[in-house]
Amino acid sequence: MRALRLLIICTLIFPLCLAAETLEAYHFASPQKEARFNHLLSELRCLVCQNQNLLDSNAPLARDLKDKVYGFYQQGQSDGEIKDYLVSRYGDFILFNPPLKAETYFLWGVPFLLLLIGFVVAYRFLDKGRVNVK
Amino acid sequence: MKRALVFLPFIAFIAVAVFLYRGLSLHPKDLPSVLLDQKAPSIVLPILGEEGYFTLHEMRGKVWLLNVWASWCQACLDELPTMMALSRQHIPIVGLAYKDKRSDVIHWLKDNGSPFSTVILDRDGDAAMDLGVYGAPETFLIDKRGVIRYRHLGIISQEDWQNTLKPIYESFAGEKP
Numbered sequence: 001m002r003a004l005r006l007l008i009i010c011t012l013i014f015p016l017c018l019a020a021e022t023l024e025a026y027h028f029a030s031p032q033k034e035a036r037f038n039h040l041l042s043e044l045r046c047l048v049c050q051n052q053n054l055l056d057s058n059a060p061l062a063r064d065l066k067d068k069v070y071g072f073y074q075q076g077q078s079d080g081e082i083k084d085y086l087v088s089r090y091g092d093f094i095l096f097n098p099p100l101k102a103e104t105y106f107l108w109g110v111p112f113l114l115l116l117i118g119f120v121v122a123y124r125f126l127d128k129g130r131v132n133v134k
Numbered sequence: 135m136k137r138a139l140v141f142l143p144f145i146a147f148i149a150v151a152v153f154l155y156r157g158l159s160l161h162p163k164d165l166p167s168v169l170l171d172q173k174a175p176s177i178v179l180p181i182l183g184e185e186g187y188f189t190l191h192e193m194r195g196k197v198w199l200l201n202v203w204a205s206w207c208q209a210c211l212d213e214l215p216t217m218m219a220l221s222r223q224h225i226p227i228v229g230l231a232y233k234d235k236r237s238d239v240i241h242w243l244k245d246n247g248s249p250f251s252t253v254i255l256d257r258d259g260d261a262a263m264d265l266g267v268y269g270a271p272e273t274f275l276i277d278k279r280g281v282i283r284y285r286h287l288g289i290i291s292q293e294d295w296q297n298t299l300k301p302i303y304e305s306f307a308g309e310k311p
Contacts, residue, residue, distance in 0.1 A: 047268050048268065048269060060233075060269075061268060061269060064259055064263065065263075068263065087168070088168065089168065089169075089263065089264060089265070089266040090168065090266045091165065091167075091168040091266070093165055
């Protein structure tokens with residue numbers, strides 16, 4: 001019974017160890033730099049486990065990409081340069097935030113379009129109400 | 135006008151249903167390579183069993199397959215029969231050993247046979263990263279001028295070859311270099 005309990009506890013703790021281990025391999029001059037690095041990783045998609053970002057992912061490809069990003073980061077490259085490097089190889093898909101360009105105008109435009117339609121409908125509805133009261 | 139508005143929720147429902155239904159048949163892993171219809175990035179990698187380095191220049195004038203593969207990759211073993219069949223048809227296949235040790239590569243090829251005309255070693259996966267490789271197996275179809283014409287993620291089955299890759303291969307094989 002006791003062994004079983006120990007086993008359960010170990011199983012529960014194990015994933016935490018994995019998560020903690022991820023970023024310990026990287027060293028930064030300051031906490032701000034580390035925060036910026038982590039923020040950059042959180043904006044990049046893990047291509048193997050597609051709904052996870054690079055920061056949280058432990059897939060082999062994700063680790064390689066993290067090492068690469070870390071290398072560039074330590075060389076003093078900007079976030080934009082690092083993203084360009086990755087996009088030129090893996091495509092826009094690696095960015096969680098789709099860039100605004102010809103193919104994505106529809107994607108970015110629809111929410112505003114719907115909002116506009118909403119305003120028009122609301123305006124007409126309210127306008128009609130006013131006439132009725134009179 | 136008002137009567138037409140009654141149908142609005144129904145129309146909205148149909149629209150949402152159509153999108154959701156389409157979503158069922160989308161494969162999030164089927165991503166076009168950014169490198170499609172572009173010159174393959176320059177690769178310089180050591181060749182297994184030979185002195186010197188492999189470059190894309192060596193494959194000029196041939197339509198060929200670049201098969202990203204590894205001895206540690208189980209799926210690659212499943213793909214091997216297709217590759218073997220292709221090599222019997224004299225289609226040049228360059229095997230890029232992805233993040234693999236030279237000794238393991240030699241062992242695997244000895245045990246399972248080699249469908250590759252050339253095996254190149256990408257020990258730390260840098261060349262694969264330049265190609266935007268997701269994992270092994272992954273295959274690029276490259277034309278006579280070194281332009282990537284197709285990228286296949288995962289195992290190539292006989293059907294994949296017959297239905298998808300073969301027509302592309304044949305259309306570029308007829309081209310003048």
